[in-house]
Amino acid sequence: MDSSVRMAATLEEAPRRGWMLVKALMRFAFMIFNNLVAIPSYVCYVIVLQPLRVLDSKRFWYIEGTMYKWLLGMVASWGWFAGYTVMEWGEDIKAISEDEAVMLVNHQATGDVCTLMMCLQDKGRAVAQLIWLMDHIFKYTNFGIVSLIHGDFFIRQGKSHRDQQLLLLKKHLENNYRSRDRKWIVLFPEGGFLRKRRETSQAYAKKNNLPFLTHVTLPRFGATKIILSVLVARQENGSPAGGDAKELESKSKGLQWIIDTTIAYPKAEPIDIQTWILGYRKPTVTHVHYRIFPVKDVPLETDDLANWLYQRFIEKEDLLSHFYKTGAFPPLKGQKEAVSREMNLSNTWLFLIYSFAVLSACMWYSIIEYFYHCLF
Numbered sequence: 084m085d086s087s088v089r090m091a092a093t094l095e096e097a098p099r100r101g102w103m104l105v106k107a108l109m110r111f112a113f114m115i116f117n118n119l120v121a122i123p124s125y126v127c128y129v130i131v132l133q134p135l136r137v138l139d140s141k142r143f144w145y146i147e148g149t150m151y152k153w154l155l156g157m158v159a160s161w162g163w164f165a166g167y168t169v170m171e172w173g174e175d176i177k178a179i180s181e182d183e184a185v186m187l188v189n190h191q192a193t194g195d196v197c198t199l200m201m202c203l204q205d206k207g208r209a210v211a212q213l214i215w216l217m218d219h220i221f222k223y224t225n226f227g228i229v230s231l232i233h234g235d236f237f238i239r240q241g242k243s244h245r246d247q248q249l250l251l252l253k254k255h256l257e258n259n260y261r262s263r264d265r266k267w268i269v270l271f272p273e274g275g276f277l278r279k280r281r282e283t284s285q286a287y288a289k290k291n292n293l294p295f296l297t298h299v300t301l302p303r304f305g306a307t308k309i310i311l312s313v314l315v316a317r318q319e320n321g322s323p324a325g326g327d328a329k330e331l332e333s334k335s336k337g338l339q340w341i342i343d344t345t346i347a348y349p350k351a352e353p354i355d356i357q358t359w360i361l362g363y364r365k366p367t368v369t370h371v372h373y374r375i376f377p378v379k380d381v382p383l384e385t386d387d388l389a390n391w392l393y394q395r396f397i398e399k400e401d402l403l404s405h406f407y408k409t410g411a412f413p414p415l416k417g418q419k420e421a422v423s424r425e426m427n428l429s430n431t432w433l434f435l436i437y438s439f440a441v442l443s444a445c446m447w448y449s450i451i452e453y454f455y456h457c458l459f
Contacts, residue, residue, distance in 0.1 A: 107361040110161070114360050117157055117437075118225050120444035125150050127447045129232055144263045148211030151233050153436040155210055158226075159201035160433050162194075162359045166366025169201050169426040172412040173373040176342055180207035183266045184340040185310055187392075189299045189399055190271040191278075194354030195346055198369050199269060202426055212266040214259075216252070216306060234259040238306070240274060249305050256313045268310060272302035272392060277353075293393065298351070298403035302392045308385065314338040315378055341381060343374040345399050347406045370423075372402055372412045 129147060136143040176184075188195065196217070203210035219237040221227060230237070236255050238248050259265070273280055277300060284300035287293070293301060315338045347370045348354065358364045382388050405413045414421040 103363050107363050110165070110360060110362050114161060117161075117440070121154055121157060121440040122225065122229060124440055124443035124447055125154060125229060126232070128443070140262070141264055145211075147233065148208065148264075151213075151229065152204070152208075152211040153439070154226075154229060155200040156204050156428070156433065156436055157440070158197060159204055159428060161362075162197055162201060162354075163428045163433075165359070165362030165364075167354060167359065167362075167364075168366070168368050169198060170368050170370045171202065171373065171424045171426055172370060172421060173415060174375045175424075176373050176375065177206055179340050179342075179375065180209045181266075182339045183314065183337065184209075184342050185268045185270060185307070185338065186342045186344045187302075187307070187395065188269060188271050188344040189346055189396075189403075190273050190276055191346065191348065192276060192353035193356035194359050194369075195271070197356065197359045198346060198354070198371065199344075201428065202371055204428060205426065209267045212264060214265050214268045216268065216270045234263050234265065245305065249309050252306060253309050253313055256310065260314065270306055270310070272304065272307055272396075273300045274303045275300075294397050294400070296396065296400045298407070299396050299399045302396050304385070304389045304392050307392060308383070308388055311338065311378070311381065311383055311388070315383070338378050341376040341378060343376060343395050343399070345372040345402050345412075346370070347372070347403055347412070349410075351403075351407055370406065370412065372406075374398075374415075 128150060132143055132146060135146075186199075188199065196215075200210070203213070214233075215230065215235040216238055217230075217235065219239045221230065222237045234255075236252055238252070273284075277298070280300045281297070285295055288295055288301060349367060349370075354364065354367065354369065382391055402412055405411075411423070412421050
């Protein structure tokens, strides 16, 4: 009897599973097509615009940043078309989109990056002037060439590489952040996915009498310290350190904000990049909570900075515990109830950037084919 019921259930499920497979294959083919037209077009534009980089560097990086935003918008659209949407909570970070800021984000899966790509699309030019700090393995993905050109930084994990990587990060920021007119940095201070680091973090916490965390892990502070030491315009005796106040103001106000960003998935089941591309999971709302801290209130000394970061992640643990119990984040201080905002992508805008990518690919193919026939 049981076997008959199971067989009947399997037969009923077969059409749905078959459609899911077909849909996943179609989405995968669309992703391949998207990459084949968009990424080579981006690279060709960057190559052709190199003279502008020499003549007017700021304008060059403005154009490059705009194309970078469009590429990230395409990645965001893969999830959007599958019904993976975002609900935002906490403070409104649009208000500081023109200022320099660092986003400190908890890390659960590869889908975190895709979620942020969607969140940042309506935050002015922040996403165009963004630097990601990500694992070096991403350098070898389809998007690696774009990230290399844009100036993202790839971190090699492990104790044996840590000191060298921090020196490379410092040099990278000094050489690329201001010169490319970058303003925001996305950093995952935990240094890896929650499922991979949780046991190690809990063992370290027990050994050092630190809080036992379940939904996040204790952050590493090396990269945060480097970012703050390089980019913050500190005050000395009432004047900005490192030169004349007016001269510094004309160049940059320096890093001004820390955006504590907490990503929560329903039932604590994160979305990975495969799901984002193939869309085999049911439509899901991912929740993102923001808190803004002035950089001037963040200590630079190693021990104080470590304690400050630990406290933020202890608070993240409380935020996530509340979310998993109630399905909502708690209200901000001074609010009676929490307010959420649904993040939307414009289908018209997506159609336009996809059209531009396809037309650009056709144009570059025709140009390359013409020169090939002329030469050979």
